[in-house]
Amino acid sequence: MKHGDVVSSYNNIYDSTSMNFIEHKFTFKKQKESLNKKYDIKIRYQNTIDDNPVLYSEKEIDSGKLSINGQEYIGHISYKLHYDSKYANIIFTLSIIFINIISIVCFYIILFKNTNLNKIFLFAISTLGIIYLLVIPMYRAHDEQAHFFKAYEISQGIFNTKIENKKSIVEIPVAFTKTMVEMNKETGLPNLDKGYYSSLRNSLNEKIGEETVKVDGSYMAVYSIVPYIPQAIAIKFVSLFTDRVVTIFYLARLANLIVSIIILYIAFKIMPYGKKLLFLICMIPTVIFQISTMSPDALTFTSSVLFLSYVLKLINDNKEISKKNILILTLIGSVVGLCKITYIPIVLFALFIPKNQYKNKKSKIIALICIILIPIMLNLLWLKIAGEHLSLIDNNKADVQKTYILSNPVNYIRTSAYTAFSEIHLYLSELFGTYMGQIDYVYSSDILIYLFIIMFILVVLFDDSIKEKINSSGKIIISIVLLSIIALIFTSIYMQWSGYKWYYINGIQGRYFIQLLLPFGLLLGQNNISKKGKINLRTIILSGTLFANIIAIMSCIIAFI
Numbered sequence: 387m388k389h390g391d392v393v394s395s396y397n398n399i400y401d402s403t404s405m406n407f408i409e410h411k412f413t414f415k416k417q418k419e420s421l422n423k424k425y426d427i428k429i430r431y432q433n434t435i436d437d438n439p440v441l442y443s444e445k446e447i448d449s450g451k452l453s454i455n456g457q458e459y460i461g462h463i464s465y466k467l468h469y470d471s472k473y474a475n476i477i478f479t480l481s482i483i484f485i486n487i488i489s490i491v492c493f494y495i496i497l498f499k500n501t502n503l504n505k506i507f508l509f510a511i512s513t514l515g516i517i518y519l520l521v522i523p524m525y526r527a528h529d530e531q532a533h534f535f536k537a538y539e540i541s542q543g544i545f546n547t548k549i550e551n552k553k554s555i556v557e558i559p560v561a562f563t564k565t566m567v568e569m570n571k572e573t574g575l576p577n578l579d580k581g582y583y584s585s586l587r588n589s590l591n592e593k594i595g596e597e598t599v600k601v602d603g604s605y606m607a608v609y610s611i612v613p614y615i616p617q618a619i620a621i622k623f624v625s626l627f628t629d630r631v632v633t634i635f636y637l638a639r640l641a642n643l644i645v646s647i648i649i650l651y652i653a654f655k656i657m658p659y660g661k662k663l664l665f666l667i668c669m670i671p672t673v674i675f676q677i678s679t680m681s682p683d684a685l686t687f688t689s690s691v692l693f694l695s696y697v698l699k700l701i702n703d704n705k706e707i708s709k710k711n712i713l714i715l716t717l718i719g720s721v722v723g724l725c726k727i728t729y730i731p732i733v734l735f736a737l738f739i740p741k742n743q744y745k746n747k748k749s750k751i752i753a754l755i756c757i758i759l760i761p762i763m764l765n766l767l768w769l770k771i772a773g774e775h776l777s778l779i780d781n782n783k784a785d786v787q788k789t790y791i792l793s794n795p796v797n798y799i800r801t802s803a804y805t806a807f808s809e810i811h812l813y814l815s816e817l818f819g820t821y822m823g824q825i826d827y828v829y830s831s832d833i834l835i836y837l838f839i840i841m842f843i844l845v846v847l848f849d850d851s852i853k854e855k856i857n858s859s860g861k862i863i864i865s866i867v868l869l870s871i872i873a874l875i876f877t878s879i880y881m882q883w884s885g886y887k888w889y890y891i892n893g894i895q896g897r898y899f900i901q902l903l904l905p906f907g908l909l910l911g912q913n914n915i916s917k918k919g920k921i922n923l924r925t926i927i928l929s930g931t932l933f934a935n936i937i938a939i940m941s942c943i944i945a946f947i
Contacts, residue, residue, distance in 0.1 A: 481521075481943045485936060488513065492932050506928070507654050507665055508647070511674070514935055515643045518678035521942045523586045524565060524635055526823050527679035528897070529605070534635060534680050535562065536606040537617035541625070546771060547607035556603030561631050563599060565589040582946050586632065594629040608772045612724040613682030616645040635680075642684050646677035649688035653695040658702035659851040662923055663907045664691065666841055669931035671819030671834065671938035672897050683897065686725035690732050690901045693718045697735050700743070707743050712753045719761040727765045728878055729901050731870040733758045737863050738856075776882075784881040791877065797887075802876045805891040814839075816896025819938050823945075830941040834934050841930050842907065848921050852911035864909045868902055875899075 492510075525531040535558045539547065547554045611618070620641030624634050650668055657664055667673065668691075677684040696718065700711055719733040736757040744750035776784065791798045806813075815821045818838045822828040846852070856864070875898050876891055883893035 481940070485517075485939060488517075489932065489936060492928075503661055503665065503924070504651075504655055507661075507668070508651050510665075510931075511647055511650060511668060514669070514674050514939075515647060515678045517939055518674050518942070519636070519639055519643055521939060521946070522675070522679060522823070523582060523946050524589070524632065526827065526946065527675065527681050528683075528824055528895075530680045530824065531562075532603065532606045533614070533617075533682060534638070535601065535603060536609065537614045537638060537680065538562070538621055539603070540611050540614050540618035541621040545611050547603050549774065550600070553602050554604040554607035555600045556606070557598050557600050559594040559631075560597040560599050561592050561594045563601075565592050565631050565635075590630070590632050592631045594625075594631060594634075608776050609682060610724045610768050610772070612721055613685040613726075616641040616685070617680055639678065639680055642680060643678050646684045646688045649685075649692050650677075653688070653692040656699045657695045658698050659855055660698075660849070660904075660908055660911070661851075662849050662927055663845050663852065663911070664695075664904060666838070666845055666927050666931065667691075667900075667903045667907070669927075669935065670817070670838060670900070670903075671830070671935055672817060672822060673900060674935070675819070675822050675938075676897065676900075682725060683900075685721065686729060687900055689718055689721040689725060690729055691904060693722055693732055694735050694904060697738050701738060701740070704743065706745060707739060707749075707753060712756050715757045716760050719757055720764050723761045723765040724768060727769065728874040728898075729871055730762060730765055731867045731874070732901070733761050734863060734867050734870075735905070738860050786886060787881040787884075790887055791880070794887075798880075801880070801889055801891060804889065805876070805894065808890075809894065813894070813896040813899065817899055818896075819934065821896075822938065822942070828938075828941050828945045830938050834937065837930055837934055841927055842903075844921070844926060845923060846907050846910040847913065849911060849923060852908055853914075854912065856908060856912050861909060861912060864905050868906060868909075871902060872899075 525534070527533075535556050536547075538558055539556050547556055549555065617638040620638040621634055624637045628634065654661060654664055654668075673687065676687065693715065696715060700707065715733075715736060719730075719736075722732050723730040736754060741747070741750055744753060812821075814835045815832070819834045820830050820832055822830070875894065879893045880888075880891045884891050
């Protein structure tokens, strides 16, 4: 297409005085070899003085007076590109058919089969996990390209990112940057450039070669190797059989999903009560989105759930705590902290275990030292190792911010409260799946917020299995853990991402609070509200979560077509 050519044009096809805008439609013929090429769009209105070339934009780009067919209008000019694609229509149609089949099968199980909830949980989390894994293109999870690079680095035997020229450097194959990312020449960071199904299709044949490139990996360098172990092992193993980047990437995702499903299923099976609550939480689209991608948050969430489930199991069994029990809790607690130190207070749930389950007072002290102090010490050790990388990110700003917080605690609390109240809707949207993916690219619907809040309230009010299970000291412990984690989340983000003495905390995301839902639900469940009449919580939860995930999956497909 030559510059300035009019391929096709239509007269005004939409003119609504009530909406106060006019729409013109232009149809362009299919352009061969047009991928990655840019075109100027020149709009020529009748009776206008000048021809103004404008670049494609989905936002309002100009304002003022405009004369169309002799009539003057005042307002904004904006342009949006729409296109008809057989390829996109085929994907959408097949997706609709597949999701409808899955939905019919699921509703049949919910309404007509009295299947064991453990089996339903395994079927649901596995099926939805695979679907999310497939419908989310490469690098479309939060910082997924950087997490992939970090996992690849670990698969090469590098457990602590190298530092060169005051930068944390990750060396990766050039092929990784050719699959839906572009490198920022100034910062050396990989930026998400594409990320649609068409881009994925064009990347299928991209292979790992000898050529490598060094990228800035500072933000991922502060993570320990623990949350990347499933992905790194998969990358190492799969690389023995193929050099195709897309294949390696998706099988690494699959490894993360499989490990997450195994951990969650174990946690669900040993959970002595509150299974409906745990089922509801695990079916939140944000949760399934995370465990189906390269995200290290998958192991953070699953290990947190497993720790609390195992503690509740030990209490329910009412047997003497063995060395094996102590070792298991110490290992799980260490994993939780080494995934993200902000969740280390979860190990305090070990205090739930009553003293009569220990052999004596001495054995209790030794057990708690192992379960609580060892994970904390391991985290402090890793922080010391990762501190060098952290200082490269914020230029030691964290130390200055820490001094300000300690010297002005009231101001900082006010800042935290202001941030929480002003962003509560955004946090809920990101928590329950209204917004998902990198830079909240996928938008589903606010109905997901209300749906999950309603189901959450119904469970904590009417699930008799969780009532009167936690004593007063247990309620205090849960409250302390919840407040400690929230404080650590806000403080760590404020120290790293917000301006000095800033009135607002930048960078907090709703998904950070997923780990709080289970203990929070158990705490609220200790109420004295008695059930009046019959309420089928199982059917409500199964139907509601299925409906929510259908909306979320279709939103992903529509966003990425």
